[in-house]
Amino acid sequence: MNHPESDEIIGVDTDDLLYALTFDEQKKVLNAISFLANCEDIGTPEEYADYKEKQEREQGCEYCLKNKPIKGIHDVSIAYVQGKELLTTYSDPFYNLHLDIHYCPMCGRKLKEED
Numbered sequence: 001m002n003h004p005e006s007d008e009i010i011g012v013d014t015d016d017l018l019y020a021l022t023f024d025e026q027k028k029v030l031n032a033i034s035f036l037a038n039c040e041d042i043g044t045p046e047e048y049a050d051y052k053e054k055q056e057r058e059q060g061c062e063y064c065l066k067n068k069p070i071k072g073i074h075d076v077s078i079a080y081v082q083g084k085e086l087l088t089t090y091s092d093p094f095y096n097l098h099l100d101i102h103y104c105p106m107c108g109r110k111l112k113e114e115d
């Protein structure tokens with residue numbers, strides 16, 4: 001199906017106006033309407049932002065899935081998520097921590113043992 005460019009979409013709200021259009025204009029309008037009819041209803045921009053955030057949270061991020069180091073947590077030199085633990089690495093190993101966590105501190109995903 002041909003997707004109309006956004007600047008080709010012409011707003012029409014009465015039949016009279018639709019009949020007043022040229023054949024090409026009418027075709028553009030009908031294409032736009034059928035294009036919109038095939039679009040998923042994703043709600044308001046705010047609802048979509050919530051939906052997208054929730055989806056990203058469920059998918060996880062590079063911090064909780066790929067052990068990417070998290071920098072800048074207080075004076076911890078490096079911290080990273082492994083499974084359900086937040087591990088920290090100080091230059092002095094005496095201060096290293098293993099914290100049990102349930103959610104990724106970066107994306108909020110619920111962590112699983114096997115991650």
Ligand SMILES: [Zn+2]
Nearest residue numbers: 061064104107
């Ligand atoms: Zn994450």
